[in-house]
Amino acid sequence: MHTELHTDLKKFDRVVYIVSDGTGITAEKFSTSLLAQFDITYHIIRIPFIDNMEKANNLIDKINCINHHNKPILFTTLVNQQVSNIVHKANAFIVDLFQAFVQPLEQELCLKSSHAINRSHQIGNIEVYEKRIEAINFSLGHDDGQSHANLAQADIILVGVSRSGKTPTSLYLAMQHGLKAANYPLIPEDFARLELPSILLKYTNKLFGLTIEPNRLSDIRHERKPNSIYASLQNCRYEVLEAEKLMRRHNIECLSTTHKSIEEIATTILQIIYI
Amino acid sequence: MHTELHTDLKKFDRVVYIVSDGTGITAEKFSTSLLAQFDITYHIIRIPFIDNMEKANNLIDKINCINHHNKPILFTTLVNQQVSNIVHKANAFIVDLFQAFVQPLEQELCLKSSHAINRSHQIGNIEVYEKRIEAINFSLGHDDGQSHANLAQADIILVGVSRSGKTPTSLYLAMQHGLKAANYPLIPEDFARLELPSILLKYTNKLFGLTIEPNRLSDIRHERKPNSIYASLQNCRYEVLEAEKLMRRHNIECLSTTHKSIEEIATTILQIIYI
Structure with a gap:
C-alpha cells in the first residue's frame, strides 16, 4: 500500500482502493469493468490479504491520512463482519461488492452464508x-x-x-x-x-x-x-x-x-x- | 451452452448460468466467490458473448426449455438495457451484478454510465x-x-x-x-x-x-x-x-x-x- 509514494495521485480523477481478504484479483477485475462504464481517470491500489482487525485498522489509518483531492472510491469484498466494519470507516465512497448479494442469495437458497474468508484464489481442492x-x-x-x-x-x-x-x-x-x-x-x-x-x-x-x-x-x-x-x-x-x-x-x-x-x-x- | 447434454444436472443443488456480453470470465470468478459462502453444490454454465437481442432471445428460449429440478441461478453483467431486459425473462433467480452498483456510482461521480459493452477482456489498449x-x-x-x-x-x-x-x-x-x-x-x-x-x-x-x-x-x-x-x-x-x-x-x-x-x-x- 505504498504505491502512492511513487505516483502522483492528483493526476487522476479518483484513487480507487480494492480491499480484499484474499488476493483481490477478482475484485479488481470486477471493479475495473464497472468503472469502464464511466468516463473518468483513476488509479487503482489493490490491497490484498486484509484478513484480521489489526490489518484493517492499520490500513484505514493510512488511507485516512492521505490527502485525496477527490473522495477515493473503495471497493471491498470482505466477508468477516468485524473486519468489514472497520474498513467501512474509511473516508471514501464505499462499494461493498458482496453485501448487496449475500442477503438475496440467503433468501433464495434458504441458507445462511458462512462468512468464511474468500477462498476463490486459494489452492482449494x-x-x-x-x-x-x-x-x-x-x-x-x-x-x-x-x-x-x-x-x-x-x-x-x-x-x-x-x-x-x-x-x-x-x-x-x-x-x-x-x-x-x-x-x-x-x-x-x-x-x-x-x-x-x-x-x-x-x-x-x-x-x-x-x-x-x-x-x-x-x-x-x-x-x-x-x-x-x-x-x-x-x-x-x-x-x-x-x-x-x-x-x-x-x-x-x-x-x-x-x-x-x-x-x-x-x-x-x-x-x-x-x- | 450444450454442457447440460453431457452433465447430469440433477446431481447438483443448482445450475448456475453466467451470462455476459464479454467473456464472462470475471463474472464467473466473482459469482464463484459469492457462492463459496453457501453450502450448496452447483454446476456452472458460462455463456459468453451475448451481445445482441437475437442471441439473448435464443439463449432464454433454451434455458426456459430445460427442466431444472431447482430454480437455476443466473448471474449477469449485461450493460445493454435491451439485451438485459430479455435475459431477465429467464425462469431463474437472477442476480444482476452490475445494476446494483451503476446507480450509486452515477450519483457519486455525477456522471451517467455509458452502458457500453464490457471491455475488460478485450484487447483495449x-x-x-x-x-x-x-x-x-x-x-x-x-x-x-x-x-x-x-x-x-x-x-x-x-x-x-x-x-x-x-x-x-x-x-x-x-x-x-x-x-x-x-x-x-x-x-x-x-x-x-x-x-x-x-x-x-x-x-x-x-x-x-x-x-x-x-x-x-x-x-x-x-x-x-x-x-x-x-x-x-x-x-x-x-x-x-x-x-x-x-x-x-x-x-x-x-x-x-x-x-x-x-x-x-x-x-x-x-x-x-x-x-
Whole structure:
C-alpha cells in the first residue's frame, strides 16, 4: 500500500482502493469493468490479504491520512463482519461488492452464508490445483511442436502459422482452465508438401486452428525480424492462405485471432470444443 | 451452452448460468466467490458473448426449455438495457451484478454510465496488450535459466530450487501483470560453490526467492522422478537449506510457496517489490 509514494495521485480523477481478504484479483477485475462504464481517470491500489482487525485498522489509518483531492472510491469484498466494519470507516465512497448479494442469495437458497474468508484464489481442492500445474508444465513442454512425447495426453493441440497466437493461448488454457494445450506450427515445408505435419495426422480430432489477417501478421513479424522475407506481407499472405487450406481440408475448426485478446480466443475455443 | 447434454444436472443443488456480453470470465470468478459462502453444490454454465437481442432471445428460449429440478441461478453483467431486459425473462433467480452498483456510482461521480459493452477482456489498449504478449514470450524464453540474453530487461528474476514454483509464477506474472519475469534454478553445483550462479550476481536487485517445505518438495519431485535421490527427503532438506542460506547472504526477499496458489504467490511478490 505504498504505491502512492511513487505516483502522483492528483493526476487522476479518483484513487480507487480494492480491499480484499484474499488476493483481490477478482475484485479488481470486477471493479475495473464497472468503472469502464464511466468516463473518468483513476488509479487503482489493490490491497490484498486484509484478513484480521489489526490489518484493517492499520490500513484505514493510512488511507485516512492521505490527502485525496477527490473522495477515493473503495471497493471491498470482505466477508468477516468485524473486519468489514472497520474498513467501512474509511473516508471514501464505499462499494461493498458482496453485501448487496449475500442477503438475496440467503433468501433464495434458504441458507445462511458462512462468512468464511474468500477462498476463490486459494489452492482449494489440491487435486484440481495440481492438475492445473501439470497442465502448465505440459503446455510449456509442448510449445511450438518441441516435443512429440505424450501428445496423446493433450486435451487440445493448437495449430497455425508462426506468430498467430498459439503460445499465449496454450498457456492461458493451461493456467486458467487446467487444459493440457499443446501447440504445433504450420511451416512452409508443410505447405510445399500440401499436408499437415505427419505426427498430427493421428490427432486430427484434437486440432484447433488459429489464423490471423496477413497485414497484422506481417506487423507482428516485423517487430521480431524487421525487413525479413519471413515478415513480408507477400509471404504472410501465402502462409495464411496455405494454412487455412490445410485446415479446411482436415475439417479443423479455425478462429481468427486478429482482433481478439487471449481471454476472448480461449473463451471462443472452449465454446466451440464443448459443443 | 450444450454442457447440460453431457452433465447430469440433477446431481447438483443448482445450475448456475453466467451470462455476459464479454467473456464472462470475471463474472464467473466473482459469482464463484459469492457462492463459496453457501453450502450448496452447483454446476456452472458460462455463456459468453451475448451481445445482441437475437442471441439473448435464443439463449432464454433454451434455458426456459430445460427442466431444472431447482430454480437455476443466473448471474449477469449485461450493460445493454435491451439485451438485459430479455435475459431477465429467464425462469431463474437472477442476480444482476452490475445494476446494483451503476446507480450509486452515477450519483457519486455525477456522471451517467455509458452502458457500453464490457471491455475488460478485450484487447483495449493495444500497447498494453502487446507489452503483455511480449512479457509472456520473454518469460517463456527465460524459463529455468535457459537464456542469459537480455536478462537486463527482466522486471524480476525468480530463483529457487527445482520445483519450488518458479515456472508457473513467472508465467502468471507475465500473463496477468505484463511483467518480464525470468526464472533461474539454484542447483547443487551452486550450493557446493556456496555462491549464486555468476550471471545473477549482476542482477541481485531483481532477484526474488521462492522456497518450499522439504516434505512438500519431496512429494512433488517423487511425482516426477519416483524414488530418485533428487526426490528424497534428505536431498530436498539439503537443497532448501542451502538455497535459503544463499538468499539470506544476498538479502534476497524470499517467500514460501508451500501453501500458496500461483495467484497468492504473485500477489505477495507484487506487494513486496512495490513497497
